[in-house]
């Protein structure tokens with residue numbers, strides 16, 4: 001290889017063979033339930049380029065051996081999950097859905113809890129990325145309960161597969177991009193401006209428990225406290241049919257009677273389960289466990 005062509009391949013990164021692609025795809029699927037379609041083979045090449053260089057590995061075959069047999073394979077899995085996940089999110093993402101959720105679902109759930117003479121609510125944000133979704137839910141609860149919020153015991157469990165995202169969420173500092181769909185008065189009320197961005201206020205932050213969790217780990221899912229509401233938006237799009245069924249069934253088991261599951265705008269329970277009752281609102285469908 002000439003000096004010229006080797007410098008090009010270094011810049012372009014290591015190419016993945018069809019066989020290596022299948023092996024890596026199957027490994028990722030087995031560990032996380034994330035299924036990468038063949039059409040997205042290029043994604044592996046671009047996302048793993050830097051990692052292979054850092055490890056001084058010259059092929060995906062060597063990387064697979066590293067993932068399976070190296071004494072640091074556990075730590076590498078954490079890195080792998082960070083590389084394969086797509087963490088796109090923002091505060092007040094899909095505002096139409098959140099408006100319908102707040103005016104109908106949240107209102108109904110709060111009313112039912114009140115009728116039982118209680119003031120305790122649990123929400124689960126599964127696949128929470130860097131925290132914008134669960135913090136938005138905490139803000140919506142503050143806005144809905146008003147003065148009453150102080151008397152309520154509210155717990156939001158927020159999980160993700162990416163340790164980097166969980167750390168960012170716990171840190172609670174966000175840039176303008178994360179804020180792009182946030183109403184101005186909400187931004188002023190629930191965030192403080194600092195060098196480096198906007199920090200979520202402690203009274204909101206304290207409602208959310210961030211924890212690393214793999215939705216492919218059935219036992220870990222069983223340990224999540226029973227919920228009144230489950231948010232799992234823009235997560236199951238990365239799973240195949242089998243994995244979708246597994247996680248949706250575990251949300252069904254986790255939900256209390258009368259509880260609701262909320263999915264992303266491009267997701268539905270079609271061909272997954274008929275266990276939930278779909279409730280239609282302008283801008284969204286809420287799935288009720290009756």
Ligand SMILES: C[S@@+](CC[C@H](N)C(=O)[O-])C[C@H]1O[C@@H](n2cnc3c(N)ncnc32)[C@H](O)[C@@H]1O
Pocket residue numbers: 032033034085086087088089090093126127128129130133159160161162165213214215216232233234235238264
């Ligand atoms: C596109 S983000 C969606 C974030 C947020 N729910 C929203 O709608 O704005 C998808 C998130 O799902 C997480 N995820 C994917 N597979 C997962 C798994 N097996 N277990 C836990 N989280 C997973 C990813 O790490 C990523 O942060």
